[in-house]
Amino acid sequence: MDPDFDFKDIIANANDIVIVTEVAPLDEPGPRIVYVNRAFTDLTEYTPEEVLGRSPRILQGPDTDPATRRRIHAALTRNQPVREEILNYSKSGRRYWLDMNIVPLVDPDGGVRYFAAIERDLTERVTAEAMKDEFISTVSHELRTPLTALRGAIGMLNPQVVPELTPQALELVDIAQRNCARLLYLINDLLDMEKLASGGVPYSFAPQALAQVIRTALDINAPYADQHEVRLVFEPPRVDLQVMADEQRLLQVLGNLLSNAAGFSPPGGEVRVDLQPQDDRVRVSVCDDGEGVPESFVPRLFQKFAQAPLRSGERRRGTGLGLAISRGIIDQHGGEIGYYPNRPRGSCFYFVLPRIQGQAGGR
Numbered sequence: 001m002d003p004d005f006d007f008k009d010i011i012a013n014a015n016d017i018v019i020v021t022e023v024a025p026l027d028e029p030g031p032r033i034v035y036v037n038r039a040f041t042d043l044t045e046y047t048p049e050e051v052l053g054r055s056p057r058i059l060q061g062p063d064t065d066p067a068t069r070r071r072i073h074a075a076l077t078r079n080q081p082v083r084e085e086i087l088n089y090s091k092s093g094r095r096y097w098l099d100m101n102i103v104p105l106v107d108p109d110g111g112v113r114y115f116a117a118i119e120r121d122l123t124e125r126v127t128a129e130a131m132k133d134e135f136i137s138t139v140s141h142e143l144r145t146p147l148t149a150l151r152g153a154i155g156m157l158n159p160q161v162v163p164e165l166t167p168q169a170l171e172l173v174d175i176a177q178r179n180c181a182r183l184l185y186l187i188n189d190l191l192d193m194e195k196l197a198s199g200g201v202p203y204s205f206a207p208q209a210l211a212q213v214i215r216t217a218l219d220i221n222a223p224y225a226d227q228h229e230v231r232l233v234f235e236p237p238r239v240d241l242q243v244m245a246d247e248q249r250l251l252q253v254l255g256n257l258l259s260n261a262a263g264f265s266p267p268g269g270e271v272r273v274d275l276q277p278q279d280d281r282v283r284v285s286v287c288d289d290g291e292g293v294p295e296s297f298v299p300r301l302f303q304k305f306a307q308a309p310l311r312s313g314e315r316r317r318g319t320g321l322g323l324a325i326s327r328g329i330i331d332q333h334g335g336e337i338g339y340y341p342n343r344p345r346g347s348c349f350y351f352v353l354p355r356i357q358g359q360a361g362g363r
């Protein structure tokens with residue numbers, strides 16, 4: 001039964017934008033617009049008369065991402081549907097973000113003569129996200145300064161400086177100190193994430209002997225492993241494996257992997273660090289024999305703020321940013337980071353970096 005109303009009226013009044021274009025030409029001057037609804041005129045400030053017969057390209061501008069445009073072009077060339085977030089410009093030059101969903105309209109004879117784009121205005125969400133990032137960054141900066149001072153002051157509360165401290169007072173100082181360190185750690189994670197997201201971390205690359213960097217990381221993280229009664233094991237290979245890297249950033253990645261491995265290991269457990277050449281790359285893995293990562297959580301590893309659900313009796317430790325930061329850092333080195341389950345139990349996290357070739361001592 002055909003309903004006795006006109007779908008055109010519904011589309012004309014929808015809150016989302018609907019644009020229909022011809023399929024060709026995808027290259028200059030672009031396909032012609034044959035229909036726009038009211039949501040389109042409201043957002044873009046163009047009247048239908050001003051845009052009919054012209055290409056949607058008039059809505060793009062200097063900051064519209066060329067890569068997004070290429071992906072859309074590639075999909076439409078193959079008559080495939082495509083969904084992208086894209087920055088467009090209104091008639092008066094106001095910028096707005098769209099969730100754009102383009103579908104080919106298939107004729108009864110199977111041909112495609114039109115594309116329909118259904119678009120939702122995302123500007124508020126994108127603006128809110130930018131404000132949130134800015135807020136996190138500002139607050140973290142503001143918190144870090146007094147906290148650093150606080151840590152310094154508490155650090156002075158030791159028997160060498162203040163001999164009259166009772167054992168009870170020292171215990172309290174110890175609690176204060178550990179919590180200060182933890183807070184600083186969390187704040188630094190937030191700041192690092194924000195800096196990585198905005199591309200504002202300066203890297204200083206230099207040739208690094210990876211075995212030496214790993215040894216340094218093991219030294220730095222030994223106290224934490226001790227706390228968890230976990231042994232850190234590393235047998236360096238005989239070959240000198242050199243990579244072009246920012247040592248501090250690599251130490252940060254290794255610190256994240258080691259602290260996770262130690263934190264998720266049972267007391268008496270062992271964390272193994274392995275360093276191997278692999279073709280023209282170098283591979284570092286950090287394996288533990290802890291609980292491992294639940295299979296359902298594996299796809300979310302390396303995402304911001306992602307943490308697997310706590311097991312009973314477990315206490316939440318970090319921010320869920322360590323792996324996301326690590327991936328950002330390894331990306332900046334042209335490397336790759338990943339996870340696979342350890343056998344018979346536990347986790348292995350690894351990263352690979354391009355190896356410097358023809359280095360003295362290298363093979």
Ligand SMILES: Nc1ncnc2c1ncn2[C@@H]1O[C@H](COP(=O)(O)OP(=O)(O)O)[C@@H](O)[C@H]1O
Binds near residue numbers: 261307323
């Ligand atoms: N070695 C590991 N064993 C088991 N789970 C892990 C391990 N490393 C990371 N994970 C899981 O990945 C999550 C994210 O890790 P990470 O980004 O370092 O954040 P955080 O350590 O602050 O929770 C952890 O909360 C945990 O659920």
Ligand SMILES: [Mg+2]
Binds near residue numbers: 318322
């Ligand atoms: Mg962590």
